Amino acid sequence: MRALTSVFILSSALLLAACSSTPMNDKAPVVDHSGADARSVGTVSTSSDALNDPQGVLAKRSVYFDFDSYIVKPEFQSVIENHANYLKGHPDRNVKIQGNTDSRGGAEYNLALGQKRAEAVRKSLSLLGVRDSQMEAVSLGKEKPKALGNDEAAWAENRRADIVY
Amino acid sequence: MNKLITRLFALFVLTLAVTAHAQLRVEIAGVGANQIPIAIAAFGNESIAPSQVSAIIKADLARSGYFRVIDTGSVITENDAVNFADWKSRGANAIVVGSVQRLQDGRFDVRYRLFDTLKASQLSSMALAAQPQFIRVSAHKIADDIYEKMLGIRGAFATRIAYVTKVGREYHLEVADSDGEGVQLALRSNEPIISPAWSPDGTKVAYVSFENKKPVVYVQNLITRQRSVAANYKGSNSAPAWSPDGSRLAVALSRSGLTQIYIVNIDGTGLHRVSNSSGIDTEPHFSADGQTIYFTSDRSGGPQIYRMSVNGDNVKRVTFGSNYNISPRISPNGKTLAYISRRDGKFQLFVQDLSTGQEQRLSDTVKDESPSFAPNSQYIMYATESGGRGSLAVVSVDGSVKQRLTTQAGDIREPTWGPFMK
Numbered sequence: 001m002r003a004l005t006s007v008f009i010l011s012s013a014l015l016l017a018a019c020s021s022t023p024m025n026d027k028a029p030v031v032d033h034s035g036a037d038a039r040s041v042g043t044v045s046t047s048s049d050a051l052n053d054p055q056g057v058l059a060k061r062s063v064y065f066d067f068d069s070y071i072v073k074p075e076f077q078s079v080i081e082n083h084a085n086y087l088k089g090h091p092d093r094n095v096k097i098q099g100n101t102d103s104r105g106g107a108e109y110n111l112a113l114g115q116k117r118a119e120a121v122r123k124s125l126s127l128l129g130v131r132d133s134q135m136e137a138v139s140l141g142k143e144k145p146k147a148l149g150n151d152e153a154a155w156a157e158n159r160r161a162d163i164v165y
Numbered sequence: 166m167n168k169l170i171t172r173l174f175a176l177f178v179l180t181l182a183v184t185a186h187a188q189l190r191v192e193i194a195g196v197g198a199n200q201i202p203i204a205i206a207a208f209g210n211e212s213i214a215p216s217q218v219s220a221i222i223k224a225d226l227a228r229s230g231y232f233r234v235i236d237t238g239s240v241i242t243e244n245d246a247v248n249f250a251d252w253k254s255r256g257a258n259a260i261v262v263g264s265v266q267r268l269q270d271g272r273f274d275v276r277y278r279l280f281d282t283l284k285a286s287q288l289s290s291m292a293l294a295a296q297p298q299f300i301r302v303s304a305h306k307i308a309d310d311i312y313e314k315m316l317g318i319r320g321a322f323a324t325r326i327a328y329v330t331k332v333g334r335e336y337h338l339e340v341a342d343s344d345g346e347g348v349q350l351a352l353r354s355n356e357p358i359i360s361p362a363w364s365p366d367g368t369k370v371a372y373v374s375f376e377n378k379k380p381v382v383y384v385q386n387l388i389t390r391q392r393s394v395a396a397n398y399k400g401s402n403s404a405p406a407w408s409p410d411g412s413r414l415a416v417a418l419s420r421s422g423l424t425q426i427y428i429v430n431i432d433g434t435g436l437h438r439v440s441n442s443s444g445i446d447t448e449p450h451f452s453a454d455g456q457t458i459y460f461t462s463d464r465s466g467g468p469q470i471y472r473m474s475v476n477g478d479n480v481k482r483v484t485f486g487s488n489y490n491i492s493p494r495i496s497p498n499g500k501t502l503a504y505i506s507r508r509d510g511k512f513q514l515f516v517q518d519l520s521t522g523q524e525q526r527l528s529d530t531v532k533d534e535s536p537s538f539a540p541n542s543q544y545i546m547y548a549t550e551s552g553g554r555g556s557l558a559v560v561s562v563d564g565s566v567k568q569r570l571t572t573q574a575g576d577i578r579e580p581t582w583g584p585f586m587k
Contacts, residue, residue: 096378105512106491106505106534107359107579108404109461109468111380112417112424112445115401119422137419138379139401143357164378 084128102155114139189345209242209264221304230566
């Protein structure tokens with residue numbers, strides 16, 4: 001009798017699984033099974049903090065600038081919006097916005113130029129409603145280059161402001 | 166047993182401290198047009214001291230660019246009779262003689278005399294007693310005295326320099342004699358250190374450290390190792406410059422959202438804003454009388470050098486020759502402005518005669534930074550690059566004398582020349 005019950009439950013489950021037209025619960029996580037075999041295991045994290053998702057929109061934390069420019073380009077507006085939304089929803093979270101420059105010129109003047117980049121990002125976040133107390137714009141100038149080298153590719157990589165939690 | 170291990174460990178640390186930073190190597194790349202021929206004898210008994218006094222004097226005077234050193238090839242002490250006619254015939258305008266003695270208390274007594282061979286008369290004499298580790302300073306002080314008696318300008322060999330080295334991932338703030346010898350480590354950090362500045366009495370250094378993920382201005386007592394925060398406001402804190410009386414610092418802070426110049430007491434109290442522009446104002450530097458601050462500002466577009474009174478009034482633009490002029494330093498005698506100018510994509514050391522406004526390029530390198538005057542106003546030290554690595558260079562204010570200082574490994578940058586000391 002017990003064996004029979006087990007068989008019934010198992011077959012019901014198979015039936016449910018086979019029935020692709022069953023409407024999905026809207027709140028259920030969307031899982032992509034394409035290309036996955038029957039033994040694959042997906043991870044669901046109980047952490048609700050989107051900041052920790054390496055694939056999430058908040059994983060992008062850099063805003064790049066043109067040469068001699070301190071204006072946030074439209075293509076980086078979404079990066080700023082994503083972090084603004086997160087910071088507004090998490091008033092206990094604080095960020096440092098670290099401005100950087102390429103390696104050409106004096107250390108102190110570059111520090112001031114990096115500050116202008118950090119300030120531009122800070123102002124954009126502020127305009128979207130992030131509280132000033134959650135943000136600090138600082139500069140690393142040319143002291144912490146992400147890319148070494150003396151070519152345009154390296155310089156462009158270093159003309160950057162990073163949002164650091 | 167524990168004691169032995171402790172001692173062995175202490176010895177190990179000491180050895181590390183000595184070997185961790187290689188000595189600077191000095192190359193002389195140019196000399197003055199007129200060199201005074203001077204004979205320097207080996208000093209009597211000088212081999213008993215840890216450093217050879219006459220060799221240090223010779224190296225100092227040769228490096229200055231204004232002396233041609235004639236080796237006497239023999240020992241002559243301050244008590245020996247000097248044959249002036251003989252030295253005159255050998256082309257020496259002056260001769261230096263002396264001796265070294267160990268005193269009862271362990272100090273070394275260095276005695277010296279300087280003679281004018283043309284007038285057959287004594288120009289100067291000194292007796293200096295010093296602990297063994299300061300015998301080099303005694304030699305530099307004798308070189309200073311010779312320089313002053315022969316040229317009429319105070320020598321700066323007995324001064325020190327501070328600079329930052331980067332070896333691997335470590336940043337070191339180091340202090341050395343003006344000839345790059347006697348290196349001492351003042352600060353070790355895994356984050357960058359920039360803009361060191363000597364207090365006027367030479368016992369403290371202010372600098373910017375990034376150890377807290379942002380630039381903060383510290384003041385460090387070199388003797389006691391005591392360190393205090395001079396400026397750590399929201400945003401960036403940088404570019405410390407000492408007031409000539411040593412009581413205050415001018416700094417660049419971004420707390421208002423713009424990088425502007427403020428003055429603060431050394432202990433961090435009494436902060437007030439001095440400059441007022443809608444752009445960048447940074448790199449403040451006091452004139453010798455403390456009444457004027459020179460600084461870099463982009464208020465007209467690109468960075469230019471301006472000056473203002475210490476209360477922020479009477480702002481005047483000082484540089485015009487290029488659209489990028491930064492890092493102003495005024496000579497202690499108030500006559501010369503040194504700065505870095507970008508022309509044709511090259512960052513080079515320039516000077517401006519403040520009475521005529523006449524500019525002169527002093528370097529032929531292309532990545533110059535951080536000029537700093539010797540306290541006698543005769544030389545400028547600056548950072549540059551050679552062989553893809555940071556090195557230091559020294560040039561006389563007339564551009565004729567040139568030296569380069571390099572380390573065996575790693576980058577050397579952010580030099581600053583210390584004041585005259587007792």
